[in-house]
Amino acid sequence: MQTSTERLNPRAPLHSRGRLQKDRLLFSVIGYVSLTLLALLCVLPFLLVVSSSLTEESTIIVKGYPFLPVDFSLEAYGILFKYPTQMLKAYIVTIGVTAAGTLLGLFLTSMTAYALSRKDFKWRNHFSFFFFFTTLFSGGLVPWYLLIVNYLHMKDTPLALVIPMLLNVFYIIVMKSFMSSIPEAIVESAKIDGAGDFLIYARLIIPLSKPALATIGLFLALAYWNDWYNALLFVSNENLMPLQYYLYKMLGNMDGMRKAMMSAGAVVTTTIPSESLKMAMTVVATGPILLAYPFVQRYFVQGLTIGAVKG
C-alpha cells in the first residue's frame, strides 16, 4: 500500500541530454508562482490576526486591520493576561473535554473497530451496517436536541460537550481497515495460548495499531478542541464554556467582553482596546493548535491517506 506522498516521482531533470527542456521550465514557472500565491492566501489571514493583536488600537480604528504590525503594542495581551479568569476557565474546560473525549473516544472506537475486524465474527456485516446506516439517514437536529436536553438532561453539564462526539462511523471504518491488515496468525496463536478476545485486543492489537490510534486520536482531539457547536446548543453556564465558544461569544459581544473583564476586576473605562483584544483572544485560543501543528501534521496526512485508499 502506498501511503506516503514522499515517493520519488519521475520528474525529469531540467536539463536533459545537455539541452534545456522548455516545457519543464514553463511548468516550473507556473508551478512555483501558483503555489506561492496559494500558500500566501492560506497564511496571510493568520498574519492579519497576529498583526492586529499586536497593533495599537487607535491605529486599527483609523487604518483598518493591518497585515504587518504597525504601531506595535502589547496592550491587548497585557489586559488579557492581567485579568485571565474567564479565559483560563474556558481553557480548563476545553483541556478537560478534549482529554476526556479523546481518550474515551479512542478506547471505544478501537474496541468497536477490533470487534468488526474479526473475520471469524459471524455478525460483523450486520453490525457494520447498523453503524453505517446512521451516516445515510438521520432523524435531524430536532429529535436529537430534544433527546439530549429534555430526556437525558445533559444541558449545562460537561457530558453534553463530551458524549455527542465520542463515536464517529468514519473513524471506526478507518480503524477497522487498519486492524484488518494485521496478520490473523497473531490472533490465532494468542488464542491457542488461551487468551480471551478482550485480552487479545488490549495486549496485542492496541500496541500494533499505534499509527492508527495516533491518527484517529489527533482527529478526535482537534474536533474536541475546535468544538463550539455543542456548547452553542447545550451550554449557557459561563463556567462551562469551552474556549472556541467563549471566543465566539466575545467576538460578537463587546459588552459581554467588558463585563467579563470587569467581573475579573478590571477597572472598565472606554479604553479597553476591543479590536486588538479580540484578535489577542483569537491568537491565544488558536495558539496551541498552531504550536502543535508542525509535529502532528504528518499523522493527519496519514489518516487522510488511509481514508483515501479505502474510499
Added chain:
Amino acid sequence: MRLHKFLYDVKRYRTILLMLAPAVAFFLLFAYVPMAGIVIAFKHYDYAGGIFGSAWNGLANFRFFFESGDAWTVTRNTALYNIAFIAVNNFLQIFAAILLFEIGGKWFRKLTQSILFLPYFISWVVVGAIAYNLLNYDIGTVNALLRGLGLEPVDIYNTPSYWPFILVAVSAWKTLGYGTVMYLAAIAGIDTEMYEAAEIDGANIFQRIMKITLPNLYPTLIILVLLAVGNIFRGDFGMFYNMVGNNGILFSSTDVIDTFVFRSLITSNDIGMSAAAGVFQSVLGFATIMSVNYAVRKYDKDRALF
C-alpha cells in the same frame, strides 16, 4: 433448533458482543432513537407531552414550512452552494496536488503543503473572525485598501450578492490542503512505468499530466464527488453560521437548510416546523445518496459506495 444455534453463537461471541455493546448503545440512543423522534414533525409539540405524548397535527408543520416560502430558498441555496463547492474545491485541489507532485525542491514542496493544510486546523469561529476583519465596513482590511486607493468602500455585510463568491472562496480556502493531500496520495499511487514510457516516447510534461496523471485521478475524483453529491442537501452549519450569523439581510443568498432548522429551533422555538424541515432534509438526502449509488452501481459496480 435455530434458537439453540443462535444462543450457542451468542455464547461463543459473548466477549466480542460485549465489546460492541457500548458503540451499539451509543448509536441506538443518539442515532436510532432520534429517527423514531421524526414523529415530532407530525405533531403539535408541547413540553408536557414530550415527543410521544403530544397531539398529532398531520402535515400542518410541513405545510407551514413550504408555505412560508423559505423551503425553496434554503433548499436551493444548500444544493447550489454544495455544487459550487464540489466543482471549485476539487478543481483547486487537483491543480495544487499536480503542481506539488511535479515540482522539484523537497523543501519547497513540504513547506507549501504544510501551509496549504493549515486552514483545516482552525475552528470556524476563528475563520468567522478573520472574515470579519477582512470584510467589515468600518475597519476591515478590504475597505481600508479601497479607501487607501481613493475608492468607495463596499458594505459587504449588507449586500447579499457578494456572499456566494465569498462563501465559495472560504470553503476553497478551508479545504484546499485536506483535498490536496488526498489527491497527492492518489498521484503517488500511479504506476511510475507509465511516466517512464511517456518520457521515452517524447511526451512533454503537459501531455504527461493530461494523458496520464488526470485519467489516473478519475477514480479518486469520482469517489470524492459521489460522497459529496450524496451530501448535497447537507449544509456546513459551522461555516454558514460563523460567516453569516444571524444577519437576516443576507439570508436570501446565504441561508441553508441547516441554519434555517437551527434558527427555527433555538431562536423562534418552533419545534414542529424545524423538525419538519429536518425530516424533509433527511429524506431528500437519503433519496439522493441512494440514487447516486444506484446509478454508479449500474455504470460501474466497483465504484459504488455500498
